[in-house]
Amino acid sequence: MRKIEHLGIAVRDLKAANELFAKLLGKAHYKEEGVEREGVRTSFFQVGETKVELLEATRPDSPIAKFLDKRGEGIHHIAFDVADIYAEMERLKGEGFEILHETPKKGADNKLIVFLHPRSTNGVLVELCQEIGG
Numbered sequence: 001m002r003k004i005e006h007l008g009i010a011v012r013d014l015k016a017a018n019e020l021f022a023k024l025l026g027k028a029h030y031k032e033e034g035v036e037r038e039g040v041r042t043s044f045f046q047v048g049e050t051k052v053e054l055l056e057a058t059r060p061d062s063p064i065a066k067f068l069d070k071r072g073e074g075i076h077h078i079a080f081d082v083a084d085i086y087a088e089m090e091r092l093k094g095e096g097f098e099i100l101h102e103t104p105k106k107g108a109d110n111k112l113i114v115f116l117h118p119r120s121t122n123g124v125l126v127e128l129c130q131e132i133g134g
């Protein structure tokens, strides 16, 4: 793991949350991006070496919608930047962590991503990210 790539925060209203985080961070988000497969719309703020990723559900069956229904708004996941996501998946499998998919998928902000089940990570949803073309 090279660094924390982003902190994912589940929000009900992306537009309102963008305005609030722009005030909080003193800067605007640098992009918004929908990821249909996940049923989410995201926006990203750069904060030093890491980012804040705001996530709004675009479908009721989205993981974000389920999370909001169950827990309300708040920190949803922590994402780590890795050099080689396949090697990291093998290493973590060997360490007994539960990886949610056999192969990484395309995430937002030009990344390959995969998640670890929170029951294998002390209740924290962990995402691995490898920059595409990085």
Ligand SMILES: CC[C@H](C(=O)O)C(=O)SCCNC(=O)CCNC(=O)[C@H](O)C(C)(C)COP(=O)(O)OP(=O)(O)OC[C@H]1O[C@@H](n2cnc3c(N)ncnc32)[C@H](O)[C@@H]1OP(=O)(O)O
Residues within 6 Å of the ligand: 008, 035, 038, 040, 042, 053, 055, 063, 064, 066, 067, 070, 076, 077, 079, 100, 106, 107, 108, 109, 111, 113, 115, 117, 118, 119, 123, 124, 125, 127
């Ligand atoms: C667009 C990509 C973007 C990017 O960075 O590029 C993203 O970050 S997309 C983010 C949204 N997508 C995901 O989160 C995909 C991975 N998540 C999942 O597959 C599910 O959310 C899963 C498997 C973590 C939970 O799904 P499930 O249907 O099992 O929901 P439950 O509510 O039944 O949860 C089971 C169990 O896990 C606990 N849980 C759920 N979400 C979280 C969470 N975010 N953090 C910690 N714990 C979580 C939940 O409380 C249940 O535990 P229990 O003790 O039974 O209450």
Ligand SMILES: [Co+2]
Residues within 6 Å of the ligand: 006, 008, 053, 077, 079, 127
């Ligand atoms: Co994320």
